[in-house]
Amino acid sequence: LILTLLCYVSSLLYRYFTEGREKLILKRAFETYVPPDVVQQVLDNSDALSLGGDKRFLTVLFSDIRGFTTYSEVLDPQELVRLLNFYLSAMSDVIFNNRGTIDKFIGDAIMAIFGAPVPQPDSAAQACRTALDMLRELEKVNERQRTEGHPPLSIGIGINSGEMTVGNIGSNRRFDYTVIGDAVNLGSRLEGLNKYFKTTILVSESTKDKCSDAEFLFREIAPVQVKGKDRPVMVYELLTEQKAAASMTAWLEPYSAGLSLYKEKRFAEAAACFQQSLAANPNDGPSAYYLALCHDLKERPEQFNAVVVMDAK
Secondary structure, three states, X not given: OHHHHHHHHHHHHHHHHHHHHHHHHHHHHHOOOOOHHHHHHHHHOXXXXXXXXXXXXXXXXXXEXXXXXXXXXXXXXXXXXXXXXHHHHHHHHHHHHOOOEEEEEEOOEEEEEEOOOOOOOOHHHHHHHHHHHHHHHHHHHHHHHHHOOOOOOOEEEEEEEEEEEEEEEEOOOOEEEEEEOHHHHHHHHHHHHHHHHOOOEEEEHHHHHOOOOOOEEEEEEEEEEOOOOOOOEEEEEEEEEHHHHHXXXXXXXXXXXXXXXXXXXXXXXXHHHHHHHHHHOOOOHHHHHHHHHHXXXXXXXXXXXXXXXOOOO
């Protein structure tokens, strides 16, 4: 009886220390990626973390600094690292405040996940809120830039929602909690498309459809066929919250009218609308893009293709 009791106590102690060690490992692994309360949820419910990988509907966000190579050429290494750390810290706080998971930093680029390790039914909306908050935080970063006599930073953001494989991926020596799959790759491509359309936040149709039009203001950009894919994806720009939509009416209405006319191949009328949009907002990239396209297609209408085909990544 005493031997049985000792075995039972030993078993309890073993489980106590083993589980405690596993939780400590989990805590250390996740505390730099997610907010503290999310870490606690993972510890309280280890089923939320699939060590072997799991397929889920998630949202991924990619961002990077436009023209960062220029900064690396004009700043000395200490200033460059200080700027990068300040910027990444500010953006990390925004992601954490919106319950996102920082997947990784790639130089000046950020990859974040919404919906893992703890499920989020509104992962698409959370990612969109994060993107808009990142732009607001960027204004604060740029205040410091101006104070120090440096040019302001600008960023591009791409967001996509879809089925992704999530889990600990890597080698026996090192692994990361990350996501992989076509939906992840598309998020990265959307971020890159901002350079092409001169936009700031681009989202896929799957992300837009998961968000409320009562909360966010989107505009259609184009159906885009990215390199390596046979089917185009409808791409939208996230502009702002609906409560601020009125300030954009003067240029957004002629843009929308111009896009409708463009689809009908009424290029001269469409061009007039895009010119009106640019008169109200001279920096609107998509209006400038379509205006140039309309001028070309007036001369060569047979080259019209509603789908934007991207031959490069």
